[in-house]
Amino acid sequence: MELFKQIPLYRFLALCNESGMEKTILDCGAGGDSPPLSLFADYGYSTCGIEMNNEQLKKADQFGQTRGQNLNILQGDMRHLPMRDESTSFVYSYNSIFHMRKSDVKESINEMKRVLKPNGLLFVNFLTLKDFRVGDGVDLGEHQYEQMEDDELVIHSYYDYLEADSMFDDMQLIYKEDRVLERKFEGEWIRQGFIDYIYIKSK
C-alpha cells in the first residue's frame, strides 16, 4: 500500500478507524499532487474534499483517477462549506488552514465544527511562532504575513502554543502536538514549526 508524506494523518486515521463511526471524511484544502484523501480511500472511507485552487484540485483528481479512486473534491471555500450540519464523521485540514488571515481561519474552523457529527473527530494543524519564516514578508499584524511561495504571494498566519486552543472551547481535546522539525528543502536547511490538534465533538 502506498505511503503518504502527511505523516500526522496516520495517527488521525488510526483514531478514526477505532471510533467505529461511519467512514465519511472531509478534507479542507484537499488538492495537490499527493492528496491524503487517497490514504483514507485506501482504508475504505467515502471521501469528500474542498479546494480553492483549480490547478491543485486537478492534480489531486488525477492522482485519484490513476488509482481508480473518485476522491470527490469540489472547488470551493472552506469558510463556506457546501454541506449540511452534522453530515460527516471526520474532518481534517492538513498544512492548509494557516494560508489565510486568522479571522478567516476562525470562520473555517467554525464551518468544520458545524458539518461534523456529534462524537466526530477533527484534525487541524497550524504554523507556530517557532517557524523559520516568522517575520518574513509583508507584516499584516498579529503574526500574519504575506510571503512568497512558489512565486506567488500567499498569507501565512503563525500561532503561539496556546493561541489556537480557544477556537475549540466547545470540543474535547484528544491530542495536541507541538513540533519543530529541521530538514533540507531545495538544498537549504529549514526549520518548521507546527501544532497538530485532534478534537472530538461533544454530543
Next chain:
Amino acid sequence: MELFKQIPLYRFLALCNESGMEKTILDCGAGGDSPPLSLFADYGYSTCGIEMNNEQLKKADQFGQTRGQNLNILQGDMRHLPMRDESTSFVYSYNSIFHMRKSDVKESINEMKRVLKPNGLLFVNFLTLKDFRVGDGVDLGEHQYEQMEDDELVIHSYYDYLEADSMFDDMQLIYKEDRVLERKFEGEWIRQGFIDYIYIKSK
C-alpha cells in the same frame, strides 16, 4: 493494511523505500505487543530485532506469528549487537534507547552505526527535557533517573535539544524533529517530549 501506533516510523519507512537499498532492517528494542518490524515486513523487508526482555520478545513473536510473519527477534543487548559490520541497510530504535544510562546509549548508537551499511539509514529517538517526568524518581545525575514504570524501576535518560547531536558527528543528518505532545494516558493528561533523528551513514 494494519496501522501501527509508532507514527514517526512511517516517515522512516518512506525514506527507506525511496533509498533503493536492499530491504534489510534491524530494530533495537524490538519487543512488545505491537512490534513495528511487522510494518516493515508488510512492505517486504527482511527483518531482524534485538530485545533484552524475554516476555516482550514473546509478545512480538506472537504478533508476527498470527500474521504469518517471522520477525526474527533475538534475545540480546543492543550494546553488543550479534551482527557483522555493515550488514544491514536500515537500523532503528524507537522509544527504547533512553531506557539506559547515557554511557550505554552511546555504546548502543556506536553498535547501530557499526552494523549499518554505507549509505544506510538510521532512525533513533530520545526523551527530552520537556518531558513531564524529568526530575521524578532517583536522580542518577546528568538528567538520568530511575523511575517506576509498570511497577518496575527503570532508567530514563533525558536529552536537551542539541545534546544527542554529537553522537552522530560522523553521519549526515536527514531529519530532526523536536516533539512535545499532550494526550490522555490511563485517565491523566501527560506531556511527553521526544527528539526524532534520521541520519544517513556517509560512505
